[in-house]
Amino acid sequence: MNINVSNYRQAVSKVQLSNAAFDELLSISLKSESKIQADRLDINFACNGSFYSRSLSEELRTIRNIIEHGSHVLILDGFKTDNLEAFKSLVWAFGSSLGRPMVQNHLGHKIIEVYDRGGKSIEEGGRYHQTRQGAYIHNDGVSDPLPIDYLVLACGQKALLGGESILIDASAVYAELMAFADVLEELKRDFYFENRGMSEEECLFKAPILSFSQEGIPLIRYFRVNIESAHLKAQVPLTLSQVRALDFLDAVLDQSSVQHRVLLEPGQVLISADNKFLHTRTHFIDKHTPHSEINDKAPLSSLNRYMLRMWLRKQ
Ligand SMILES: [Fe+2]
Incomplete structure (x- = not known):
């Protein structure tokens, strides 16, 4: 090989x-x-x-x-x-x-x-x-x-x-957010997610956006539209602190320093x-x-x- x-x-x-x-x-x-x-x-x-x-x-x-x-x-x-x-x-x-x-x-x-x-x-x-x-x-x-x-x-x-794939390493995101301890703490707490498109039956579940593997490697779970929709369905509005944390996360994800094309x-x-990677395409x-x-x-x-x-x- x-x-x-x-x-x-x-x-x-x-x-x-x-x-x-x-x-x-x-x-x-x-x-x-x-x-x-x-x-x-x-x-x-x-x-x-x-x-x-x-x-x-x-x-x-x-x-x-x-x-x-x-x-x-x-x-x-x-x-x-x-x-x-x-x-x-x-x-x-x-x-x-x-x-x-x-x-x-x-x-x-x-x-x-x-x-x-x-x-x-x-x-x-x-x-x-x-x-x-x-x-x-x-x-x-x-x-x-x-x-x-x-x-x-x-x-x-x-x-x-066009049609480039953009990859973002969760470790790079974590490193950028280290300067904002309160944001990091919020992202490590539970948010609602939904099983959209996966089953006829709708199901909501809670999970953190940022977590760690057993080896201590940052893991990420994120799709803002999914989270916002799940919180609406759960009738548990996102708090101001949660919205602020998502805004910080989005600002980091938009930086060229964390993106690989x-x-x-x-x-x-x-x-x-x-x-361990977020992604999108152009x-x-x-x-x-x-x-x-x-x-x-x-x-x-x-x-x-x-x-x-x-x-x-x-x-
Ligand atoms: Fe995808």
Whole structure:
């Protein structure tokens, strides 16, 4: 495995699987492709870890180690395929080998296609992953009391212009807020969150925005819109002190000093520990007119910006 560790402010570390490991992943993905008929890809489990070769097992372990105990983020390069069907199968095979895919919506989907459908804007009720708009800084795991261990974002095609991913390390946020002890204390206390989009049944739960892992690493859980909505539903208005703490946090998140920008190229997969990084993306412009449906046989080179997202838990 090639690991190219760069200056973190300039670039996220890039990793490439060895030929042997990648070929094994390809053969797993071809098997899962042949099982797919009219069904969605994510109702099949791609593989059983006990059949992995030594090289693939070791390289998956290295990636898990980097995400859990190293920089907590990396880019895996080299996921090139000809068409969309092969790309979906490859990403599914990789994700379900790295961890246990989680359900991401009330329909039970475990792999989500992120592309502009050309429909409603977020303000008009559109879903973020179906638009070309930038969005609030957040982490994905705000809708569930348990964290997402590995957040996977695989790039099939990039936009004509824009669409950068912005990553913010919780440790950098914590360091900036050290000068404001009262704000830090407030963020360590419970806020209400909601399970929006995850289930037909609405559920509220309490959790702090800032906390620490057993090793003392800062963890973060934040999506201001989710928190504000949950407090309204709980009929527990945010206090002035809580609103002030969120305003301080937002001001920190807007600073370039805590932001890392990454423009994913086709075939690159961004993997991060969702509870150690906040993220967002910038607005983008596509090359072609958007469509709500894409043919799986379409070559990746013909697509607008297209990403696949998976949420994984440790196996
Ligand atoms: Fe997200």
